[in-house]
Amino acid sequence: IEWEPWGEYQDVLLDRSSEGIARVAIDRPTKRNAFRPRTVMELCDAFTRIRDDQRLGVVLFTGVGPADDGGYAFCAGGDQSVRGDGGYLDEEGLPRLNVLDLQRIIRSLPKVVIALVAGYAIGGGQVLHLLCDLSLAAENAVFGQTGPKVGSFDGGFGAGYLARVVGQRKAREIWFLCRQYGAEEALKMGLINEIVPLDGLEAEGVRWAREVLQHSPTAIRCLKAAFNAETDGLAGLQELAGQATHLFYRTDEAQEGRNAFLQKRRPDFSGSGWLP
Ligand code: 1HA
Numbered sequence: 001i002e003w004e005p006w007g008e009y010q011d012v013l014l015d016r017s018s019e020g021i022a023r024v025a026i027d028r029p030t031k032r033n034a035f036r037p038r039t040v041m042e043l044c045d046a047f048t049r050i051r052d053d054q055r056l057g058v059v060l061f062t063g064v065g066p067a068d069d070g071g072y073a074f075c076a077g078g079d080q081s082v083r084g085d086g087g088y089l090d091e092e093g094l095p096r097l098n099v100l101d102l103q104r105i106i107r108s109l110p111k112v113v114i115a116l117v118a119g120y121a122i123g124g125g126q127v128l129h130l131l132c133d134l135s136l137a138a139e140n141a142v143f144g145q146t147g148p149k150v151g152s153f154d155g156g157f158g159a160g161y162l163a164r165v166v167g168q169r170k171a172r173e174i175w176f177l178c179r180q181y182g183a184e185e186a187l188k189m190g191l192i193n194e195i196v197p198l199d200g201l202e203a204e205g206v207r208w209a210r211e212v213l214q215h216s217p218t219a220i221r222c223l224k225a226a227f228n229a230e231t232d233g234l235a236g237l238q239e240l241a242g243q244a245t246h247l248f249y250r251t252d253e254a255q256e257g258r259n260a261f262l263q264k265r266r267p268d269f270s271g272s273g274w275l276p
Contacts, residue, residue: 001206011039014046020057021209022050029067032076032120037090040098047105058209061132062116077123099124103157106131108239110221112212116205117141118198127158136205137183138198144180164231166190
């Protein structure tokens with residue numbers, strides 16, 4: 001695959017390919033790719049640009065590695081060294097939990113996001129991997145939560161959606177005991193889709209992406225919204241309904257409503273029928 005660098009960031013690498021695949025990588029390997037507010041802002045920007053490029057259908061989300069000490073990480077969560085008393089401090093000293101914005105952007109992106117996990121996916125990094133639609137893990141992948149150890153918790157997707165994915169028992173174990181789980185255990189509990197040799201991780205991600213890209217974009221985006229609708233309450237229904245509105249706008253029936261308004265006449269929906 002040929003990557004074209006796309007965007008100038010400090011903490012993030014963004015590439016795209018003419019095949020319809022984008023690659024987003026957190027680039028703080030010396031911190032095990034822990035995120036600070038800037039990292040999250042750059043990730044939000046990258047995912048928003050991907051959303052608006054209609055040639056792109058699949059995103060590979062990963063972390064730069066190995067670090068100089070040989071360590072790999074997808075993401076080790078919030079950068080504890082910039083954690084102030086009320087959140088993670090940005091460059092103006094404002095306390096932020098802006099990874100929650102990023103979670104929602106990934107969740108509602110009408111494209112397929114595939115996590116490629118090499119090394120640690122811990123804390124808020126584990127939650128980010130969880131929110132990806134699919135997850136491929138290298139043999140060295142390690143998953144876990146640390147919140148109760150470091151004085152934090154993610155009671156949103158991090159707890160509730162985790163329980164939907166791995167079950168209530170396992171989710172409570174993960175959060176209450178703060179253990180680390182290897183790739184085999186993660187596969188067994190349904191946290192990941194497949195284990196891949198480390199040196200073949202990206203190639204396998206590209207293979208999965210190419211398979212997705214052969215299929216109907218509308219079917220895929222409606223399915224993603226439908227899966228979200230089942231778990232995300234009214235926000236999930238809003239997404240699914242938005243897809244329906246999108247499709248409805250393309251019909252003669254919806255366009256007659258718009259045209260009649262603009263032409264200051266009564267709409268004529270007689271061509272539509274009341275189908276079974
Ligand atoms: O819970 C939330 C949120 C909840 C609601 C709303 C927003 C939230 C936002 C964030 C979070 C969280 O993410 S809380 C959880 C934060 N993360 C952690 O507690 C994980 C901390 N890191 C570790 O446990 C370990 O580093 C590791 C298991 C990932 C890797 O261990 P390893 O391979 O032994 O490496 P280590 O030597 O520990 O780390 C390498 C370097 O990376 C160290 O820097 P150095 O001492 O060499 O200068 C280490 O400090 C740094 N590093 C690793 N993780 C973090 C980090 N620095 C800052 N923050 C980190 N999270």
